[in-house]
Amino acid sequence: MKRSGEVVVNQVVLGVMAVLVLAPVVVFLLTALSPDISGRPALTQLTWGNFVEAWHVADLGRAMGVSLTISVCAVAGQLLLALLGGFAFGVLGVTGEKVLFPVLLLGMMISTEAIIVPLYFQFRDVGLVGTLPGILLIHLGMGVPFGVFWLRAAFRALPRSVFEAAELDGAGPLTTLRLLGAPMVRPAIYTLALLSFMWTWNDYFLSLVFLQGDLQPATVALGSFQGRYTTQINLLAAAGLIVAAPVLGLYVLFQRRFIAGMLAGSIKE
Template sequence: MISRTERTLNHFVLVFVSILVIFPVIWFVLAALSPDTSGRIDLTNLAWVNFVTAWNLGAFGPAMLASTVITVGAVAGQTVLAILSGYAFGVLGVIGQKIIFPIILLGLMISSEVFIIPLYYQFHAIGLTDTWLGLIIIQIGMGVPFGAFWMRAAFRAVPPSLVEAAKIDGARSWRILWQILFPIARPAVFTLVLLSFMWTWNDFFLSLVFIADPAKQPATLALGVFQGQHTLQVNLMAAGSLIVALPVLLLYVFFQRHFISGVISGAIKE
């Protein structure tokens, strides 16, 4: 049983860590609201107009649309393929899976810088550079290894007796997946969606290589250009950064319970 001293110490550590995490965020928000270009905090005169100015100067409207299309398409593809591959490797069993699955996991170990140049020339040859579709395909391909590993672990955590009982009742593989296993693994799926959304939305390197047309660039590229043009205007740079980060923050706030539950359930056992 935890003593009163240990409980007090735990609360003190949690409060201290929370302050360390929250303070930079609050400072960043207040810098975005500063009327001074240096970002000097002034609580008596909050300049909400900085967000409007940053939005207009950075042309974030088309960029946010591009990021939304790319992210939604990539996350949808990653999630569907992750569920199917996780079910195949974790429940059905695939011929040669002891060889195939480690090969798929190599995608988690190989850095994108290794294959980015040949991949660019391949996509350029088939006309998929400077297109949202090309970037969506790349993001899906890079997200499948983790998704397959994640959903395989989630499905393997389900008692095998449940699957066997469904088979005895006459349920086929497709029904077992979507009506039995999927509802049980829903927290893991939510977590996968949130992680995939965050990684895809925040991507800068792949977008920089494959999207050269300013009219098609996602929000991260637009933010990079905006910060390069307004280096001395700290308040506008902070406002622009918050605009780009807002979708991820909102998604996490609304689905944080599912995220935490999915992380815990996915970490219990392989």
Template sequence: MISRAERLGNYVILIAFAAFALFPIVSILTAAFGPSDSGATSGLGNFAAAWEVGRFGTYLRTSVAVSGFVVVVSVVLSIMSGYAFGTMRFRGQSVLFYLFLLGIMMPSEAVAVPLYFDLRTLGLIDTFWAVAMPQVALSVAFGTFWMRAYFRASPRAIVEAARIDGASVWRTLWQVLVPPARPAIVTLAVLVFMWTWNEFLIPLIMVTSESLRTAPLGLAFFQGQYTSGFTLLAAGSVIVATPVVIFYLFLQRHFIRGLLQGAVRE
């Protein structure tokens, strides 16, 4: 039985952590809607000015294209590879799976420079693929681990029943296992989208054209080249962060279900 003092202490700790987490967000929003440093704009005018001066429309289109491509390709490949590792037995399975785990442990900073020279040899530098494909590879490594854990936790009786009924491997995956796995898949999609949207190093190294800059990279150039004022920079930060917030809020229920239903159980 939890005493009143313990309950009160828990609430105090939670409120303190919530305030600590929300303070930077509130500060940025307050600055973004406040009067600009020059006093020429305020409120929504700050966002209009930041949008026009910082060219965030172009950057957001690039980020949406890259993030959408990475999410779709990574999730589909992760489902198939996770299904193979989670339900099948084949030679070299353990070694191959450890190679996927190596992709999780290897930070992008460690492979960015060699990857740059490889893509330059292939003539892919300063292209959409130079930004998207490395992030697909990084995301599939985690996605395989995530979906493998889910499929290993799925009841074996369902898979065996499907095989007895004559279902093929593909039909078992897409019609039997994938529908109940929707919370885990949505959780993976949200995580990949956030990681891809916020990725800074790979676009910085791989592209030089302004039309291929992603939103975080464009925000950095906006800070360094266009304005030293904090108000428009805060407005630009809100513009860049808003799509991620909307995407998360739209899929929040499925995201939480995916975390709570044991998507990482073995």
């Protein structure tokens, strides 16, 4: 009987939390579908054309193409470097690890605002301001430290005997990583990929400073659109939902793997 009461209480609490989380989302969606420029919800008259108008007026097709290019390239580079670094620190052992690893983690501790000015002038001197390679280098530099930290923890949670057996069988480090290490930490890799994509896609500050003109991504295009159409709340909400859709879609598709990856490494075998 006591067990049933706990289940009921848990379900009630979860239901209330779900309503609190979903209510703003529903209101935002109704605002985007409102025929009134003030964004007042109208359940009897949903205007889906707001999304089409916002897409064309804000030039979101071009901007989201730029965002997708930056995000995919940045995530691929971060995953590759994080896998190599995480495997080196977590399994192989690195000479001077007690010094090198804390130095690597400094990349997670220094805020963007503290380095943005010198970074801009350095990139300007070498011609990387206003280019996609320039913004990709910045995302790699800021994302790889966390990726190495994340995958190092995942590798250290695996049984050491697996890698020792592979070494005895004559497998080299890259072969061991490709055939054993990477498949065993796949949930952590999925989670890192989703987090990296989300952070890169949602970036506004770096893109605003380092990219101009046709290379501006969706977040900057949305900011410009907001400045020009401040009074048209329904179009602003529609544009915001369009820009947020890729991240939301990826999370819905891979939510189970994302949660599994968040839990990976919490229990060390």
